Amino acid sequence: MEEQFILRVPQSVSERIDRLLSDEASSTSDEIPLDLCFSEDGRSGTFVIGNEEFPASLLDLPAVVESFKTYDDSALVKTADIGQMIMVREQGDPAPNTVEYRHGLTPPMKDARKRRFRREPDLNPELVQRVERDLLNILSGRTVENGNEQQEETVAEVNTNKKVSSTSSPAATPVEKPEEAPEAGTNNNNHNTPAEVEQERSESEDSDDSM
Structure with a gap:
């Protein structure tokens, strides 16, 4: 794998570089100086072409770009993964x-960091520091600070939630049993009037006398 980077320059500088890399310029004896140097921080520098100097910055790309080359205009061979760009x-x-x-x-990757990547989670800095401190304590063989107290608080919260859920549950409502319908062909004397009862008795006596 090769080490490559993207060089982005203004339009005027791009035309001069094209002429410098062309066959006509390479055949001439005049050479145009082309140099790139950076400061101690490694992010800012100066791009020199001819007698002109341009400020340059080393930037990280939002995504890795793969570089390929070909020898026969048919098969492609991967040469590098490009992750940085020098912007003049x-x-x-x-x-x-x-x-x-x-x-x-490319145009589809405009504002790629905001449009095409997931946002970073909003974490409490104090929580991150506490977890980091506890992890260092565990790695060094010490106990986690306030570990037992946090566990007891969690158990107490769970018990409280259980009590609240049990008291807030509605009571079971009694189910009314449907009344049974009287069977067909049976007489219910409880609902007969006294006159009807007397008439039934007289009819039964008449039937006995006739027999």
């Missing part, structure tokens, strides 16, 4: 505020 700007242009470039190399 005109004199007077403001320097980038961050070390990561917000856009990709």
